[in-house]
Amino acid sequence: MAETSIGTPEQLRDPNYTPALHKAIPLGIQHVLAMFVSNVTPAIIVAGAAGFGFGSNSPDFPELLYLIQMSMLFAGLATLLQTVTIGPVGAALPIVQGTSFAFLPIMIPLVAGKGVDALAALFGGVLIGGLFHAFLGLFIGKIRFALPPLVTGLVVTMIGLALVKVGIQYSAGGVPAIGTPEYGSLLNWSAALVVVVVTLGLKFFARGMLSVSAVLAGLAVGYVYALMVGMVTFEAIGTSWSRASAFALPVPFKYGFEFSLAAVIGFALMSFVSAIETVGDVSGITKGGAGREATDKEIAGATYADGVGTALAGMFGGFPNTSFSQNVGLIAMTGVMSRHVVTCGALFLILCGLIPKVGAIIRTIPIEVLGGGVIVMFGMVVAAGISMLSDVDWNRRNMVIFAISLSIGLGLQLEPGAVQHLPDTLRILMTSGLLPAALIAIVLNLILPEELAEESTEEVSGGMAGHGSGSLPHD
Template sequence: MEDIQKQGAKNVELSTPKTILLAFQHLLAMYAGDILVPLLIGAALKFNAQQMTYLISIDIFMCGVATFLQVKRTPLTGIALPVVLGSAVEYLAPMEHIGNTMGWGYMYGGVIAAGIFVFLISGLFASLRKFFPIVVTGSLITLIGFTLIPVAFQNIGGGNVADKNFGSSSNLILGFLTALVIILIQVFAHGFIKRISVLIGIIVGSVIAVVMGLIDPTPISQAHWIQIPMPFYFATPKFEWSSILTMLLAAVTCMIESTGVYFALADITKRNLTADDLKRGYRSEGIAAILGGIFNTFPYSTFSQNVGIVQLSGIKKLKPIYFSAGMLLILGLIPKFSAIATLIPTSVLGGAMLVMFGMVGAQGIKMLANVKMTVNNLLVIAVSIGIGLGVTTQPTLFHILPTSVQTILDNGMVVGCITAIIMNILLNGNQAVDGE
């Protein structure tokens, strides 16, 4: 770990080929999580094959646009941290519900309204920074990593727990072998090879899957060569108060999670985030959501797994992220390229996620090591992480509550964060703003 930090501390000059490899590593890390949302939404709304192909391709394209908005600093937008954006899973349940009960138009109207809401309250939300001292942010980042570990294990098993092949020997071999390759490279390799350990692990796992006959190239031949984004492809946005309110609750949930990712990256890159930085970050995600509604895709937010990539590679520059955003734009316009990436077995990606999410959780523990371990601070850490993990392992705990309330309470990261903030204020009082 110290070796990683020393590497990141150096002003590493990256050649174009090395930058491309690092960018591709970022892309693969987020790819599975991103295409999962359009796959689930498309299935829930009964999209046909042509509609599904369009949705996935344009979603990937919009990920590139959203990432550019966040990485490039402008007078109004851009937190300028090494982060890749993807479709926000927090909106999944609300979009499915609105799309099936009220229609696609109201679903996309809710997406646009959520984007406008995030943009407008960005300044107010950023002013809450004082409620995020180290004891809170450290707990939240630990939660972000550890609450995603079950997702990694589900992917190692094959992704779909209802599938008869879930947890098959081939899935387990591919998943844990991928994780083992990444770990071995981190332990024994040096220099640039060490920095692309996740990419190498995914490639090795995919090659073994080919040898085992587990990859079917048919999707490549069926995909189109070119796909141009079109506004309002599925439906013209419509607006209605209850659907909008549901989406606003999801937006707040997403902003809380993004805050944790921002602070995690700031800690890794040794940058002191200001309220203005946070405001720019929220604004970028708000604009990305508005564009998502216009082009009939999704709201977009920071991806936690890419925090693990930055930690593992030790490369904290923005250049690889710019390249990754460019790759996403190209993949989105050329569905055949996107189809190649979709061939990577879910179990292989799950093995990579296991290491990456674990590193995110370890980063949170590292931050908590700087907190004075008083009884009050220990209570903040213990209860917030305990509740967050508890909600994650028992997501149906609040099933008797209204769907809009479940949108917030079913998210372990959000519940844990809210718990940490409230307990820190109650137990630490005036110390709540300085992290002591």
């Protein structure tokens, strides 16, 4: 078996075990490949929402490269905090950190159409929100009761629903192309569909690394297709490459620092969700890799690392970091629990983050090709939320909580003009959809009496009562 060529079963379950370098390095890079696309995509989405020009000749091109660069660099540094640890910061487990999708519904309204000028408030929010996230490590175990699967499943589902529009827009030609004749053309959609088809084919019919990195492979095939049909040229690739420097260090407070109440509140509230997600990932790693429960020290250390990594990223122009669930599955698949394997991957990410030419190549990917990958990724976020909701006992109480939270949250997101008279800070928070849905679900779950749980669901379901726990499909 593959495991015996790496170490004994006891060694493979030990986070402190170090395989031989010629085996540890490829295993570490495999972790990076599994999360690479998901890690850099939020930077591209935020830049697009802010109105950055995406062409290699655009004046915003260096800023876009810098955001991609910081996504890689600080994902690597945050991962190092988890694997190597500094005092109480870090779980000393093979946890891969990366840019979180969960914060996108907060970030997009903050920067929408405002260009580079909006980034000072955005990264101010990331910094302060990261410090708050680290503070949660002091009592993370004590607040889990307020976030049962009903709440966390709703929140994750809402994150996906808030973002699926982005995948469609990118596949059709990108936000700047809306209203133009080429928007939604067959050529644009063909590039996105190539990515989707290849990704699904590899995910379900391939094995090993090809299956794990299906989205990355799908994007690679889509990129080749785009070259063949003229959507990207070698001249554009050369221009991007020549405009990017060979090596660059991060710049502290490159975009300044601005205190925005909306940004701070939004990032702080989303930290609760991110922290609980990390608790789940830590538990998944220890169960899947070592066959045991996570300790309180490991959970607290992982939460500290989440927050400190996010705060550091905010200082230099990076986005919020969190543990990546796809890498939890990779550990279960390979059976290798070594944190030092993930350290090798973290060092590779840091190296990529210090070389802007890597970001330049990423930026030459046509937005339509990226859209195909985004459709798959954000669709999977929705599916993950539904999977979490399958653990809910669908009695009348829980159905009412879910119905009210989803209706108000999704409704405000679809019709932001309904709260146009609110103060700017509150309006931004409300129209994210995510925060009002989460807050309503949390509050109702805490105050509605449990005795409603014993009553029939027929009154609210029109006779189409659910079948209790597990009535929705599991993975």
